[in-house]
Amino acid sequence: MGIPKILIVDDRPENLLTLEGLLEGFVVDLVRATSGEEALAHTLDHDFALILLDVQMPGMDGFEVAELMRGNRKTKHIPIIFVTASYKASEHIFKGYDSGAVDYLLKPLNSKVFRSKVGVFIELYQQKEALKDKTVEFDRKLVELEELQQQLEETNEQLLMLSTTDGLTGLLNRRRFDELLNEEWKRGSRTGRSLSLVLMDIDHFKAYNDTYGHQVGDDCLREVASTLMEIPLRVMDKTSRIGGEEFAVLLPETGRQGAMEVANRVRECVDRLQKPHHSSPTAGNVTISIGVASLVPALDDPARKLLELADIGLYRAKSLGRNRCCYHENEAVSAPKVAVDQT
Numbered sequence: 469m470g471i472p473k474i475l476i477v478d479d480r481p482e483n484l485l486t487l488e489g490l491l492e493g494f495v496v497d498l499v500r501a502t503s504g505e506e507a508l509a510h511t512l513d514h515d516f517a518l519i520l521l522d523v524q525m526p527g528m529d530g531f532e533v534a535e536l537m538r539g540n541r542k543t544k545h546i547p548i549i550f551v552t553a554s555y556k557a558s559e560h561i562f563k564g565y566d567s568g569a570v571d572y573l574l575k576p577l578n579s580k581v582f583r584s585k586v587g588v589f590i591e592l593y594q595q596k597e598a599l600k601d602k603t604v605e606f607d608r609k610l611v612e613l614e615e616l617q618q619q620l621e622e623t624n625e626q627l628l629m630l631s632t633t634d635g636l637t638g639l640l641n642r643r644r645f646d647e648l649l650n651e652e653w654k655r656g657s658r659t660g661r662s663l664s665l666v667l668m669d670i671d672h673f674k675a676y677n678d679t680y681g682h683q684v685g686d687d688c689l690r691e692v693a694s695t696l697m698e699i700p701l702r703v704m705d706k707t708s709r710i711g712g713e714e715f716a717v718l719l720p721e722t723g724r725q726g727a728m729e730v731a732n733r734v735r736e737c738v739d740r741l742q743k744p745h746h747s748s749p750t751a752g753n754v755t756i757s758i759g760v761a762s763l764v765p766a767l768d769d770p771a772r773k774l775l776e777l778a779d780i781g782l783y784r785a786k787s788l789g790r791n792r793c794c795y796h797e798n799e800a801v802s803a804p805k806v807a808v809d810q811t
């Protein structure tokens with residue numbers, strides 16, 4: 469906060485000197501003017517805490533100066549104390565208030581009254597400035613707070629993303645898959661609609677790693693994941709990497725036929741990549757085996773039941789020679805049955 473400035477205006481230099489003397493001891497910057505015009509010019513260059521304005525001046529008098537200042541946005545709130553001869557007091561006081569004076573001082577000036585009044589205005593100015601500083605500080609803090617809030621939201625979003633995404637492939641991870649499976653299981657038990665799971669596993673992936681190295685194995689996992697991502701599915705269908713070389717597509721509101729269509733499409737797409745796998749005993753290229761299961765979820769059963777059924781289908785697809793899709797029927801519905809759809 470700067471030192472308060474006071475403008476003293478009087479056409480007589482000796483009166484200015486008197487005012488200066490009376491103001492001695494106040495920590496203020498004084499600016500002097502000997503005419504109304506000069507006073508107005510100073511108000512353009514300075515921000516005053518107070519103006520002590522002589523009423524009677526040749527040319528523009530104090531009333532005119534005050535009125536012009538009240539009409540200006542920059543100066544209309546500066547407090548003005550009129551300084552007037554006591555014999556003119558009754559005549560000047562009402563006119564002065566009309567033109568914007570906040571107080572009066574009568575000549576000859578009484579030092580005690582003068583200093584007390586000026587002191588009040590200096591204090592008011594300082595309080596106003598302190599409030600202004602606090603408002604600026606508050607606004608700055610508010611902006612900072614909003615930025616922090618934004619950063620926090622972004623960090624939370626990233627954390628959520630990291631905690632649900634598989635780092636290698638960008639697919640949903642096992643944790644998210646388990647959550648989704650449970651959510652969809654509950655939803656399916658409410659709607660009575662089928663929930664299907666397509667569970668897939670890259671064939672002879674250990675041999676692939678042993679032949680080409682772990683790094684190339686990682687590349688292969690990414691390529692299979694990209695292929696899965698490119699297969700058009702509904703928004704509610706979710707693809708995850710649920711194990712080392714194991715992937716899953718969860719298909720809400722989908723029955724056996726729809727799930728087998730997705731499974732066959734996925735198997736064909738990976739096969740069509742014709743990615744060499746020279747150490748595979750069953751094919752010269754990378755292939756996947758798929759187990760499929762479909763259930764109308766029941767709240768009494770655990771969601772993992774669907775996973776277990778699909779896993780049986782996958783085991784069967786492996787044992788029948790790999791690179792195929794096997795649907796495993798729920799034993800509670802009909803006799804145990806595995807349907808092989810594709811080689």
Ligand SMILES: Nc1nc2c(ncn2[C@@H]2O[C@H](COP(=O)(O)OP(=O)(O)OP(=O)(O)O)[C@@H](O)[C@H]2O)c(=O)[nH]1
Pocket residue numbers: 636669670671672673674675677681682683684685686689711712713786
């Ligand atoms: N490169 C790489 N390999 C992985 C990753 N996670 C698991 N694996 C490997 O995947 C292989 C899985 O091997 P197995 O479970 O024996 O199955 P498989 O060789 O694919 O044989 P089948 O499933 O019977 O066809 C293991 O050698 C694991 O080390 C991974 O993130 N990157």
